Amino acid sequence: MKKYKIMLNLLKEEKSRYLSGLLMLAISNPMSNIVIAILFMDIFDRAVYDSSLILPIILKCLGLIIFLALITPIGMYLVNYASLKTTARLREQSLEKLIKLDQTTLNDSHSGDLISRTTNDIQTTETAYKEQLVRVSETVLNGIGCTVFMVWLDWRFALGLIGYQIILLFIMTRFAKPLKVASDDSLPLVKLQKRSPTS
Numbered sequence: 001m002k003k004y005k006i007m008l009n010l011l012k013e014e015k016s017r018y019l020s021g022l023l024m025l026a027i028s029n030p031m032s033n034i035v036i037a038i039l040f041m042d043i044f045d046r047a048v049y050d051s052s053l054i055l056p057i058i059l060k061c062l063g064l065i066i067f068l069a070l071i072t073p074i075g076m077y078l079v080n081y082a083s084l085k086t087t088a089r090l091r092e093q094s095l096e097k098l099i100k101l102d103q104t105t106l107n108d109s110h111s112g113d114l115i116s117r118t119t120n121d122i123q124t125t126e127t128a129y130k131e132q133l134v135r136v137s138e139t140v141l142n143g144i145g146c147t148v149f150m151v152w153l154d155w156r157f158a159l160g161l162i163g164y165q166i167i168l169l170f171i172m173t174r175f176a177k178p179l180k181v182a183s184d185d186s187l188p189l190v191k192l193q194k195r196s197p198t199s
Helices: 002-047 051-099 103-108 111-153 155-195
Strands: none
Touching: 002 051, 002 111, 051 111, 111 155
16 A cells, blocks of 8 residues: 555656546446446346337447546546656656766666666556556456445345455465465476476
8 A cells, every 4th residue: 555655646746637547447447337237237127128218228328338438548548648747757857866876886886777777667667557556446446336336236135245255355365375385385396397407
């Protein structure tokens, strides 16, 4: 959580633009799932028995699809714009600091190495802004939105599904650490096997 807070603070004046775009992208995913669910509900629960409802249902779904088609590219533009502006500012600041370094520091560490590390770190930050934070936001809002919608449809089924997911999450977290330890222990053997000549 602390890392995300630091990243948001780095945005500075671009924070509002980035958060607006992030929200647009994040709500488009749960909304698309909910729109599809509503479409199937209306068709199989109502339109099957009354053909006059087909056209209004189609128009309503088309309106929602057009709305999603509009907010998604706008959200992507805002996120990419804010990300590029922020990383461009970070590149300028890093270059200014590299220029101000004294000769002793430059002699101790190769200038090309400093530039390479700085470039890689900023590139990683840009990827985090454009992809990782977007995925986290989409996952969180998708879970919240779909959960609220399921509770609205049938709270008993929703609670059963939530309970199943909690049990599944507990099992996964229970065995995640032992699996990681086993994976770490097997790495030296894998490396040794790769180094050994094939017969």
